[in-house]
Amino acid sequence: MRAEEALDIYYKMAKIRAFEEKAAELYTKGSIVGFCHLYTGQEAVIVGISQNFTKADSIITSYRDHGHLLAIGVEPRYVMAELCGKITGCSKGKGGSMHLYNRSRNFFGGNGIVGAQVSIGTGLALAHKYKSTGGIAFIFFGDGAANQGQVYESFNMAAIWKLPALYILENNRYALATPTERSTVRNSLKKRGDPFGIRTICVDGMNLLEVIQKSRDAANQVREKLEPLILHVDTYRYKGHSMSDPEIYRSRSEVDSIRKTRDPIANFAAVLQERYGLDAEVIEKIDKDVMEKIEIAARFALDSPAPSEASLNMDVLL
Numbered sequence: 617m618r619a620e621e622a623l624d625i626y627y628k629m630a631k632i633r634a635f636e637e638k639a640a641e642l643y644t645k646g647s648i649v650g651f652c653h654l655y656t657g658q659e660a661v662i663v664g665i666s667q668n669f670t671k672a673d674s675i676i677t678s679y680r681d682h683g684h685l686l687a688i689g690v691e692p693r694y695v696m697a698e699l700c701g702k703i704t705g706c707s708k709g710k711g712g713s714m715h716l717y718n719r720s721r722n723f724f725g726g727n728g729i730v731g732a733q734v735s736i737g738t739g740l741a742l743a744h745k746y747k748s749t750g751g752i753a754f755i756f757f758g759d760g761a762a763n764q765g766q767v768y769e770s771f772n773m774a775a776i777w778k779l780p781a782l783y784i785l786e787n788n789r790y791a792l793a794t795p796t797e798r799s800t801v802r803n804s805l806k807k808r809g810d811p812f813g814i815r816t817i818c819v820d821g822m823n824l825l826e827v828i829q830k831s832r833d834a835a836n837q838v839r840e841k842l843e844p845l846i847l848h849v850d851t852y853r854y855k856g857h858s859m860s861d862p863e864i865y866r867s868r869s870e871v872d873s874i875r876k877t878r879d880p881i882a883n884f885a886a887v888l889q890e891r892y893g894l895d896a897e898v899i900e901k902i903d904k905d906v907m908e909k910i911e912i913a914a915r916f917a918l919d920s921p922a923p924s925e926a927s928l929n930m931d932v933l934l
């Protein structure tokens with residue numbers, strides 16, 4: 617990877633983190649209401665995997681979706697405006713944090729029903745095959761979603777119909793307040809594809825370079841063999857499940873120690889310095905630029921109008 621590309625990747629991760637911090641602030645101040653799930657800690661997953669997206673591909677995820685939309689290049693102001701329920705938002709202010717959407721980039725949400733995106737995403741993969749689009753479906757879901765029955769109905773269909781689906785299991789160790797050890801028998805998340813003959817590739821989701829390399833291999837295999845594959849990503853969320861989580865199910869020291877030793881952004885900043893010989897000032901400048909961009913995005917969101925009453929029934933299924 618050239619230094620320019622590495623800097624761009626760092627920029628994308630820093631942008632997601634700064635965005636989430638601002639979203640938390642706006643939530644606390646009451647400018648964002650309803651559910652809001654932050655992606656802080658998991659940035660390397662979407663930034664690394666998004667390096668593989670082509671125009672023909674489609675992408676779908678859960679309600680923890682801010683980072684996904686930012687990584688595919690949607691301007692932060694349209695995402696922040698959506699969180700604030702404004703007409704300028706990417707879902708015209710009617711979706712909110714959980715239902716971000718961008719049709720022109722084949723981003724199909726933002727889904728609030730745990731596990732539903734796996735079935736809808738499998739439908740997207742079927743569409744790629746049926747219409748010979750040349751694209752594949754990138755389907756993101758959590759460790760909690762991995763215990764939903766419809767996931768396995770989907771795996772069965774994807775395997776038997778040989779669908780071009782890359783299933784990305786973002787194992788951030790918790791489903792709401794439940795740690796995976798309490799919900800998942802014998803640490804089986806890495807074997808969930810086995811009964812269907814779907815192979816699983818495991819990756820350290822806190823290590824950006826590993827995510828890039830292994831997700832490239834995985835995406836290439838799906839494209840070449842035209843069959844499903846699972847990428848099991850070991851990651852961690854730093855913040856509560858949503859903004860209203862008292863976090864009594866884990867210790868502060870657990871979060872702090874992962875932040876200190878495995879933080880994907882800090883660790884990649886070290887790579888930039890050691891491997892690419894970049895000065896700390898170059899990185900600080902990026903961090904500053906990102907903060908400014910996010911401040912402008914927040915101002916745009918706050919200054920935008922809410923959807924009009926007359927538009928209440930527009931753009932929604934009734």
Ligand SMILES: Cc1ncc(C[n+]2csc(CCOP(=O)(O)OP(=O)(O)O)c2C)c(N)n1
Nearest residue numbers: 680728729730758759760761788790791792
């Ligand atoms: C079908 C369904 N059941 C329960 C819920 C309530 N719920 C919302 S998020 C969540 C936890 C999901 O955890 P995981 O899949 O690990 O995703 P993460 O929040 O960690 O990204 C649950 C149980 C829901 N939204 N939909």
Ligand SMILES: [Mg+2]
Nearest residue numbers: 758759790791
């Ligand atoms: Mg989880």
